[in-house]
Amino acid sequence: MGKLLIVGTVAFDAIETPFGKTDKILGGAATFIGLAASQFKVDSGLISVVGGDFPNEYLEMLADRNIDISGVEVIKEGKTFFWSGKYDYNLNTRETLATDLNVLADFNPVVPDNYMDCDFLMLGNLHPSVQMAVINQIPNRPKLVVLDTMNFWMDNTLDELMEVLPKIDVITINDEEARQLSGEYSLVKAAQKIHKMGPQYVVIKKGENGALLFNNGDVFFAPALPLEEIFDPTGAGDTFAGGFIGYLASTHDVSFENMKRAVIYGSNFASFCVERFGTERMIDLDQEEIQKRLGQFKQLTQFEIELTH
Amino acid sequence: MGKLLIVGTVAFDAIETPFGKTDKILGGAATFIGLAASQFKVDSGLISVVGGDFPNEYLEMLADRNIDISGVEVIKEGKTFFWSGKYDYNLNTRETLATDLNVLADFNPVVPDNYMDCDFLMLGNLHPSVQMAVINQIPNRPKLVVLDTMNFWMDNTLDELMEVLPKIDVITINDEEARQLSGEYSLVKAAQKIHKMGPQYVVIKKGENGALLFNNGDVFFAPALPLEEIFDPTGAGDTFAGGFIGYLASTHDVSFENMKRAVIYGSNFASFCVERFGTERMIDLDQEEIQKRLGQFKQLTQFEIELTH
Numbered sequence: 001m002g003k004l005l006i007v008g009t010v011a012f013d014a015i016e017t018p019f020g021k022t023d024k025i026l027g028g029a030a031t032f033i034g035l036a037a038s039q040f041k042v043d044s045g046l047i048s049v050v051g052g053d054f055p056n057e058y059l060e061m062l063a064d065r066n067i068d069i070s071g072v073e074v075i076k077e078g079k080t081f082f083w084s085g086k087y088d089y090n091l092n093t094r095e096t097l098a099t100d101l102n103v104l105a106d107f108n109p110v111v112p113d114n115y116m117d118c119d120f121l122m123l124g125n126l127h128p129s130v131q132m133a134v135i136n137q138i139p140n141r142p143k144l145v146v147l148d149t150m151n152f153w154m155d156n157t158l159d160e161l162m163e164v165l166p167k168i169d170v171i172t173i174n175d176e177e178a179r180q181l182s183g184e185y186s187l188v189k190a191a192q193k194i195h196k197m198g199p200q201y202v203v204i205k206k207g208e209n210g211a212l213l214f215n216n217g218d219v220f221f222a223p224a225l226p227l228e229e230i231f232d233p234t235g236a237g238d239t240f241a242g243g244f245i246g247y248l249a250s251t252h253d254v255s256f257e258n259m260k261r262a263v264i265y266g267s268n269f270a271s272f273c274v275e276r277f278g279t280e281r282m283i284d285l286d287q288e289e290i291q292k293r294l295g296q297f298k299q300l301t302q303f304e305i306e307l308t309h
Numbered sequence: 310m311g312k313l314l315i316v317g318t319v320a321f322d323a324i325e326t327p328f329g330k331t332d333k334i335l336g337g338a339a340t341f342i343g344l345a346a347s348q349f350k351v352d353s354g355l356i357s358v359v360g361g362d363f364p365n366e367y368l369e370m371l372a373d374r375n376i377d378i379s380g381v382e383v384i385k386e387g388k389t390f391f392w393s394g395k396y397d398y399n400l401n402t403r404e405t406l407a408t409d410l411n412v413l414a415d416f417n418p419v420v421p422d423n424y425m426d427c428d429f430l431m432l433g434n435l436h437p438s439v440q441m442a443v444i445n446q447i448p449n450r451p452k453l454v455v456l457d458t459m460n461f462w463m464d465n466t467l468d469e470l471m472e473v474l475p476k477i478d479v480i481t482i483n484d485e486e487a488r489q490l491s492g493e494y495s496l497v498k499a500a501q502k503i504h505k506m507g508p509q510y511v512v513i514k515k516g517e518n519g520a521l522l523f524n525n526g527d528v529f530f531a532p533a534l535p536l537e538e539i540f541d542p543t544g545a546g547d548t549f550a551g552g553f554i555g556y557l558a559s560t561h562d563v564s565f566e567n568m569k570r571a572v573i574y575g576s577n578f579a580s581f582c583v584e585r586f587g588t589e590r591m592i593d594l595d596q597e598e599i600q601k602r603l604g605q606f607k608q609l610t611q612f613e614i615e616l617t618h
Contacts, residue, residue, distance in 0.1 A: 185400075185539070186535075188535045189537055209515065210518070212535060219535055220612070221610050222610075222612075228495050261612055261614050291617055298616075301531075303569040303607075305570050305607065
């Protein structure tokens, strides 16, 4: 079993979808990643920052799931990062209504002593300089470093992002971001170019259209499960990443074959995440449901065909 | 081996993509369907109409592939149906520049005597009344009737379309059309509603995002192969349909398990179609290439996972 360190936001989200609306609820990349990874028996710790307004019960909920929260700094006089967004009827596009950085503006991540020897490092979507600051504190390179990022950092901090990429093993981005980062329309070519920027593994998330895993010529596709209810996509990408790295950390195996399974676990967890608002579904998820759905994932793409050449 | 009858357009297309531009080239739904189906040893006939301007060499090329063209009416004084379109950088969206119906405006399909006993009927994308006219001429219901349609007919001839749907077995449409026809965002719910309109099988084509096959609760997903070159999507949906019904006709097996393989063959052929302009790639395609790519399709989604519940 590997030791997993997660850095990312812990936040309040206010979400509007065609199906409903929430006030401030628990959100943030590290929250979703941590909750997903905690489904596996893995020693995981969070690095994040919240304000004095952050309810203690949320931190306790995370701690109850064996997530080490000693790296979550609480700035009493500050306010917690707040994001608000509204999704179209087409849940793939969303409008950001508010991004109040608050305590995140001066986030100075500090790796706790007992995670200096982490085997798996998950860099959630954050300013690339913050991601770099975490990498630089860890004396020995972990077995696997996974980085999530987004178009905002490509637009505004591309140089800093390009400096981090050689130091990571896996990048997770969506299809439009892969095209933006590489300047290639074909995702095959995009992955080839991104490999050259550093990461040996490129995971391209396509939401309801599944996810692709590239590794220098090898490619694997995990479908998204067609769902009756798609309620709120917030956190699905982070949940995917948490399932992915959580599975890898729990099996301590970073072979391509095992990464395929990790991508399936990520897709599996993400399919639950979108069924309710925010973290709701991930919090009451159990192993029986997960295993049942894994069977559905297996069924979904399974076919027998005879090759004649 | 089943006898396959195909009705649809045979046309001229002029296409502009980010990668190039063509003058009038061979196109039309029935052309793409016929070329795809001709990869299998199947007795197939086309019903269509062209003008006096249609080159005889195109008809000969189809005949050379064992496609019976006795049902293709040539109206000497008329002009062939012409479509022109321009694709965005995002090849999933296109602008129609011209649609000159010409001889298609008065298309009166006549089923040739030797196809009155067809086992498989493919109704290419056309006015639903034309599709119905073909169904009505066939005395005994074929083993399988597949219908392709599009949003244009949902917008303009919905009543006629709704009359045809109870008479068919399989509908092939894209995801947006499935949502439009059903009024449901979830494709699972959309398929449920479309089943109630008639077709027991609903195939939802998602272009570069693969295809879903629904059959009253069962679902199968065929990925699209990630390609280095995506050159021109014209005809990909028709090629998919031709591969699908061609495989079913050649195996004479309409079980769900066999339909999965048919969807894979359809996706396989479509992946070739998009690599060049129009019918170019389909015309010089050989069995070795097809079989090699089938192996890639199998690899793409294959994973081993242990279920613990």
